[in-house]
Amino acid sequence: MHPAPSIVLFTVLSGLGLGQMAWLSLGLGPDEGLFRWIACALALAVAGSGGLCSTGHLGRRDRAWRAFSQWRSSWLSREACLMVAAMAAFGLYAAIWCLGGVRLWGLGIVASVLAVATIYSTAMIYAQLKTVPRWSMTPTAWLFLAVGLTGGLLASGAVAGLIGGAVHGWWTALALVITVGVVIWWQTAAAGAVRSADGSTMETATGLGFMGRVRLFEAPHTGSNYLLKEMAYEVGRNRAFELRRIGAALGFLTPLVFSVAALLVGGWLMALALVAHVVGMLALRWLFFAEAEHVQALYYGRK
């Protein structure tokens, strides 16, 4: 699938911001004045900019508001509605916390549940597509949830570290280890989820399997088209390997080392851990899209 930069940024940033909201509204972080202002502003800004990025690839951005209408049937619509609801609930929680110095636990739980539900909806936009075997599997939703919540923990730790507060290094390290486990789970499942993984082949696509083996003799057009650009994207094996290594090293290994080292050296290391994590996640999310194969391309002879 075509890895549109707007979608890569949207999924990474909104997951990160929402993950941070989920933790903050559950009571994570010190009540210290500067922390709550910076942490809440960061969470809202990151999630908000992620949401805005999602409009980047739209053909008609002026109609984006219509995406709030179909929450009964569409995961994309649910995601949009939940995103606004989560940001509103967390915004209220943050305002009362920052201005009044009180953390309303009831409101916090609502905001946290909404934030987690939003991340889940984002994952389901992709996990619902039977046409893309690499996405339509159980680990996909867990992947988005684990990455978002761990990123949120790192982001809170980074803010705390920069202003000299407690950074929860061991908890962050534990979250990273669990997330690595989920990533490996997803990656193992994805390795076998090629275009034909769910039983669709050129033979079922054409219905001609009863006659024999099918191959494309002549494409319908000599140039490219939307279907090929959008749903027959191909990434080189070496490039994918390199990116996966970079993603693993920056996204998980570096933050893991830094979050433990932050306990000894200084909290500011958490900021570096966060930056490395985000860069690594951008690489891995790019691959999430670029490596996904769509069954439609079977009609173009891609096996």
Place this chain on the structure above:
Amino acid sequence: MTTLPESTQRKLGLVIDLDICVGCHACAVSCKEWNTGGYGAPLADTDAYGADPVGAWLNRVHTFEVQPPPSPTGPAPAQIVHFPKSCLHCDDAPCVTVCPTGASYKRVEDGIVLVNEDHCMGCGLCAWACPYGAREMDPLAGVMKKCTLCVDRIYNENLPEEDRIPACVRSCPAGARHFGDLGDPDSDVSQLVTERGGFDLMPEQGTKPTNKYLPPRPRDAQLGGCGGGAVNLAELAEPEVKGFLGWLDKALERIG
């Protein structure tokens, strides 16, 4: 609303005969022509006369080669099958339910799957949800385009009655495309599907397509060579003429 109707009163759709299609692309071209000049935004192209033309089409003709397994007498010859593909107007259309704006919908009265071009925000998720590659983004209008089953022809009383069928069906010179109500078991198209063993594309995707494809018939070679029951094409090309016309033909041949 992007929830699917529980049932539709009719199931209008196409039956495409892969035994007859000659791969002339007339259906694709006439579809492009009608939908560029018809209702809504035209089906746009970019760089149409340049080096890298790209455009939205609602119907495309693929050509496949099918290699049968070797028979006891030796290797079997491969067969070419021309394969027109457009929206199948599925009963369980995944493109409709994923739509976040309500622009995609399936009509209760005839089962046609349509896009409201005034509501579509061009996110492209419906095209991702469709296993058949039936939806294409318009490169200029920024909205999703798809086969409308020529909804602006089939009910159009300003057209002569013989033209009130989809443009692809009207233009097919070989008669490989049929249009009708596949929900009615007595309709011509349903009968055709029953007689010829019409099939669904990618049934494993669970989309329950309305459109059906008719399989290519076995070739003479597979039925035991050109001798048995095959048509002699030379006889058809030069029919023996008798009577006055025959005399005239011979007389003209002598003069000419």
